[in-house]
Amino acid sequence: MAQRTLGRSAVPVTALGLGAASLAGLYAPVSEESAAATVQAAWDTGIRYFDTAPHYGLGLSERRLGEALRDKPRASYTLSTKVGRLLEPQAGDGNDLANGFAVPATHRRVWDFSADGVRRSLEDSLTRLGLDHIDIALVHDPDDHEEQAFTEAYPALERLRAEGVVRAIGAGMNQVAMLTRFITDTDVDAVLCAGRYTLLEQPALASLLPAAAERGKSVIIGGVFNSGLLADPKPRATYNYTAAPREVLGRALRLRAITEAHGVPLRTAALAFPFGHPAVASVLVGARSSAEVHDAAEQLARPVPGALWDELRAEGLLGADVPAPQGA
Structure with a gap:
């Protein structure tokens, strides 16, 4: 699978990466067994970039991903995780579904940048990972903690990179404005932008x-x-982790009609x-x-004719200034 290097770092990522939130019971x-098989399938298809976070399943994603990668040569893959939420043990027999994960609520998340x-x-x-190092550390969802993220969390990551504790640093968010500030005002290597650069928007x-x-x-x-809508647009499909509004679903259905016509x-x-x-550099x-996993790898390998992008522009579903992949 094709690889690119993140920014000016020496850290490679494959074109397709595995986002490990789902491994921790998202929804x-x-x-x-299924989590382990998913990671192995990713490995078999050539994926060598894996992304996780403490937030995902209260640490379950990290534990499962680390266990599944335990027998893989550590230098042969890239792993990113995130900072900003500490996990504190708590008593009780509830679950974490309020935060999107079908796991026991054994811990609580504490914001700390x-x-x-x-x-x-x-x-x-x-x-939790059981590994000897993390390749990429990302400031995770600092939306309501902007100044602390820039004045404390980011400098800490910069020092850790200088010390060789991590190889690349950045931020991961669902918004554009603060990610742009990370790009322009700091020396991050990369940012992870979720849901804000898709075929839909x-x-x-x-x-x-x-x-x-x-x-x-x-x-x-x-x-x-867009959290599921572009995988299978239909009534009750999810967009931004909630039910898709009618007009957004309608746009997704128009996109599907044109792509399938090609x-x-x-x-x-x-x-x-x-x-x-x-x-x-990579799509998770x-x-x-x-x-x-196999479906995603197969879909990414399929050719997409340039005429498809041209028709989306002609129908007003892509702006004239939006770049599309060149060739098939």
């Missing part, structure tokens, strides 16, 4: 992606299916689309089964 339980919190978070992540094109390209930094795209599944076009911009897919 519905996932068995240990302090320098000490960053170091503790990474130490805890290494323990491209707000990242106005500022984030041009800023990254101008500065030689990379953007990793998550949420390429013999291309909508999810194929959705996976291919971000690579039209030179700042995009959140799979919960080996079948979903």
Whole structure:
């Protein structure tokens, strides 16, 4: 599978990466066996970039991912995790579905973007992963903690990179404005932009992606299916983790009608689309089964004719300034 290097770092990522939130029971339980099989399927298809976070399943994603990668040569893959939420043990017999994960609520999340919190978070992540190092550390969802993220968390990550504790640093969010500030005002290697540069919507094109390209930094795209809508647009499909509004569903259905008229599944076009911009280094897919991993790899490998992008522009579903992948 094709690889690119993040920004000016020496850290490689494969074009397709595995987002490991689903391994931790996102929306519905996932068995240990299915999680392990999903990671193995990703490995078998050539995926060598894996992304996780303490937030995902209260640490379950990190534990499962680390266990599944235990027998793989550590130098042969890239792993990213995140800082900003510490996990504190708590008593009780409830579940974590209020936060989206079908796991027991054995811990509570504590926001902490302090320098000490960053170091503790990474130490805890290494323990859960059972690995000797983390390649990429990302500030996770600092929407309501902007100044602490920039004045404490980011400098801490910069020091850890200088010390060689991590190899690359950045931020991961569902919004564009603060990610753009990370690109323009700090020395991050990359940012992870979830849901804001997809076939359905491209707000990242106005500022984030041009800023990254101008500065030689990379953007990793998550949420390429807009939390499910572009994988299978239908009534009750999810968009931004809630039921898709009627007008948004209608736009997704129009996109599907055009892609299928060109013999291309909508999810194929959705996976291919971000690579039209030179700042995009990798696209993450959140799979919960080996079948979903194999499907994603197969879809990304399918050719997409240039005429498809031309028709989307002609129908007003892509702006004239939106770059599309060149050739088939």
